[in-house]
Amino acid sequence: MIKIKYLILAFTLFLISCSKDDETKLEGRWQGRTIESPRHRVQSDSLFWSFDRGVCEIQTLSRSNPHYAEQIYANYVIEENLLSIQIPYTYLPTAKKNKYLDWNTQERKFKIRELTSKSLKFSVNDTIYSFRKYY
Numbered sequence: 001m002i003k004i005k006y007l008i009l010a011f012t013l014f015l016i017s018c019s020k021d022d023e024t025k026l027e028g029r030w031q032g033r034t035i036e037s038p039r040h041r042v043q044s045d046s047l048f049w050s051f052d053r054g055v056c057e058i059q060t061l062s063r064s065n066p067h068y069a070e071q072i073y074a075n076y077v078i079e080e081n082l083l084s085i086q087i088p089y090t091y092l093p094t095a096k097k098n099k100y101l102d103w104n105t106q107e108r109k110f111k112i113r114e115l116t117s118k119s120l121k122f123s124v125n126d127t128i129y130s131f132r133k134y135y
Helices: 002-026 089-097
Strands: 028-036 041-043 047-052 055-061 069-079 082-086 107-115 119-124 127-133
Touching: 069 089
Parallel strands: none
Antiparallel strands: 028 041, 028 047, 028 127, 047 055, 055 069, 069 082, 082 107, 107 119, 119 127
């Protein structure tokens, strides 16, 4: 009976550690590399996503003014292989007009396709976003 309790405890700890592992890998700053959809493929080095303990910052650098960056702050949650990002209403107009985001609602759920210490790929509908770890 005691062995079964330890096995259940070990299995539970394993499951908890796996979900935290994805969140730990996601934390940090990611630089956008490509955005691919059936209609187009865009390469970008001016799109950055930063993740830290449930808070996400999406930053787009301006090509015309190197000292300006458009910023959007949001909350995020990882549930299995889904990344759910919720933008406060005040940032929604900025997200809607951003040419890289194609954002129309306050919440979007992205499927995590790849998450390593150096690479991140997620998708929504038929669009795939690819990033490299910036720091």
